[in-house]
Amino acid sequence: MASLRSAPRRHRWAAALGVTALVVTGSGFLTAPALAAASQVVDFATHCVPPPIAGIPPIDGTTTAEITVDEPAPKVGDTVTVTYTVTKPAAGNPVDIALPADIMTPTGKVALGGAQTGGVTVTGPKKNPPVPGKGTFPAFSMTGTFTVDAPGSITLSPGDYNIHTSYIMELDTPCTVKNPPAPVSQTIVATPQPSANERTIQLGTASGNPGDPVTVTGAKFTAGADVVVVGRAGAAETADRTTVKATATGGFSASLTVNDKATTGIVAYEGTAWNDDKGAGPAAYTVNDDTPLPANSQKLSSSVAAGTLSMTQAGDTVSLTSVDFGKGGTSTGDLNAVTIKDFRGGPAGWSLTGKMTDLTGPGGKIDAGRLSWTPSCTTEAGSPSTCAAGSAGAVGSAGATLASTPNGALTGGEFTAGAKVSLDVPAFTAPGTYSGVLTLTLT
Incomplete structure (x- = not known):
C-alpha cells in the first residue's frame, strides 16, 4: 500500500x-456559460485537380459542406467527434467510364480556430452509389476526433478534401480551399475542467479569551485577491472579521480579534460571501468562558481529545x-x-x-x-x-x-x-x- x-x-x-x-x-468561472451555435451549411471556392490520366484541366468550383459535432459544449480534456459532410462536391467523375458502387473513399481536414487552433483529420467509409461517366460525385461524410485543450469558443471550418477511387486503377482527386480558411460551419464552447480547491488556513492558536487576537495564515489563494477572514458560530458568521490581500504567491497572514464567545471556528474566502470553491476552513477555535463564578460554587470541567x-x-x-x-x-x-x-x-x-x-x-x-x-x-x-x-x-x-x-x-x-x-x-x-x-x- x-x-x-x-x-x-x-x-x-x-x-x-x-x-x-x-x-x-x-x-481515461464564467458566471453564465456561453451557448454553442448551431451548425451552418457553407459554400466555399475550391480548386480540384483531376488525376493526370483524365487529361482534363483543374476544376475551380464551389463546394457546399457542413460540420457537425457530437458535443457542442465539451470540457477541456474531452474528446469531440467531428463529422464533415460534403453535400455538393466541386468535382466529379473525371473519366468516361461509369464507376460502380462502393469504390469511393473520402478523406479531409477540418480547420480549428478561436481558442484552439490546428486541424482534425477526417475519413469516410468506402461507400457510394454508382456514378455515371463524367457525372457529379455524390455527397459523402467523413468523421474524426480531437481532444479539447483550451477553454473558450472553438470554430470549425471545412478544409481540403480528397476523393480516392479504387476501380480498375487507384485514382485521387484532391480539392483544396482556394481562400482558406473556409467559412465557419460550427462553433463549440469549451469550459475548463473543474479543479480541486486546495486553499488552506492555519491558526496560530486554537483558543483564547474574548478580545484576544489570533493569527490566521493561508495558502494557495488567488494571487492578489481580497480575502475575508471571519469567525464562525456553527454555520453562521460572527461580527469578528477582517480583510487581507493575498500575496503574489497566494499566501496571507492576518490578525483576527475574536470577541464572540459562540465562535467555534474561523474561515477565509475570496469574494463577498462564503464559496466552497474559493474558501478554506473552518479551522476549529474555542473562546474561553471567563464568566465569573457565583459565590460558593465550583466549576467542573472534562475534556474530549x-x-x-x-x-x-x-x-x-x-x-x-x-x-x-x-x-x-x-x-x-x-x-x-x-x-x-x-x-x-x-x-x-x-x-x-x-x-x-x-x-x-x-x-x-x-x-x-x-x-x-x-x-x-x-x-x-x-x-x-x-x-x-x-x-x-x-x-x-x-x-x-x-x-x-x-x-x-x-x-x-x-x-x-x-x-x-x-x-x-x-x-x-x-x-x-x-x-x-x-x-x-x-x-
Whole structure:
C-alpha cells in the first residue's frame, strides 16, 4: 500500500493508485456559460485537380459542406467527434467510364480556430452509389476526433478534401480551399475542467479569551485577491472579521480579534460571501468562558481529545478490462475502496480529490483526460456528517472531487469512498500495457 504522509499542521494526505489499462490484439468561472451555435451549411471556392490520366484541366468550383459535432459544449480534456459532410462536391467523375458502387473513399481536414487552433483529420467509409461517366460525385461524410485543450469558443471550418477511387486503377482527386480558411460551419464552447480547491488556513492558536487576537495564515489563494477572514458560530458568521490581500504567491497572514464567545471556528474566502470553491476552513477555535463564578460554587470541567483526519485504501493497483486493437473503446474497473476517518470533532468538513497522470505504454501515451469516474460514498451509522459523492465525469490532470462532507456545527464520522472508472482508449492504440497514477488528496 502506498504510504500516507501528513503535511505539517495540516490534515492532508495523498495516496497513489496505479491504474493499469490493457490493450491487446485479437482476442481515461464564467458566471453564465456561453451557448454553442448551431451548425451552418457553407459554400466555399475550391480548386480540384483531376488525376493526370483524365487529361482534363483543374476544376475551380464551389463546394457546399457542413460540420457537425457530437458535443457542442465539451470540457477541456474531452474528446469531440467531428463529422464533415460534403453535400455538393466541386468535382466529379473525371473519366468516361461509369464507376460502380462502393469504390469511393473520402478523406479531409477540418480547420480549428478561436481558442484552439490546428486541424482534425477526417475519413469516410468506402461507400457510394454508382456514378455515371463524367457525372457529379455524390455527397459523402467523413468523421474524426480531437481532444479539447483550451477553454473558450472553438470554430470549425471545412478544409481540403480528397476523393480516392479504387476501380480498375487507384485514382485521387484532391480539392483544396482556394481562400482558406473556409467559412465557419460550427462553433463549440469549451469550459475548463473543474479543479480541486486546495486553499488552506492555519491558526496560530486554537483558543483564547474574548478580545484576544489570533493569527490566521493561508495558502494557495488567488494571487492578489481580497480575502475575508471571519469567525464562525456553527454555520453562521460572527461580527469578528477582517480583510487581507493575498500575496503574489497566494499566501496571507492576518490578525483576527475574536470577541464572540459562540465562535467555534474561523474561515477565509475570496469574494463577498462564503464559496466552497474559493474558501478554506473552518479551522476549529474555542473562546474561553471567563464568566465569573457565583459565590460558593465550583466549576467542573472534562475534556474530549480531538483526533485526526485520516484515510486508508484497500489496495494500490487497479487492473482495467482490455480492449481490442483497431476497435478501442471503454476499458473499465473499480477503484480500491478508500476509508476516511474524521475524528477531529470540529466544524470543518473534508474533501477527497483525485488527479490523473497520462498513461504511458509501448505506443506512447493515453491522455489523462480520457479517464472518467462515477464516484460513490457511504456513511457509517452514527456519524455526525453525511458524505456526498463527487460528480461523474473526467478526472484528468486538473483533478476532480471523489467525495466530501460539508462544514457544520459538529462534523466527523467514518466513510467509505469508491468509484467506477472508465478509460476511453483510441481505436488504433498500439498493443501493450498502459499505466498511469491517480493521486488522491484528503483535505
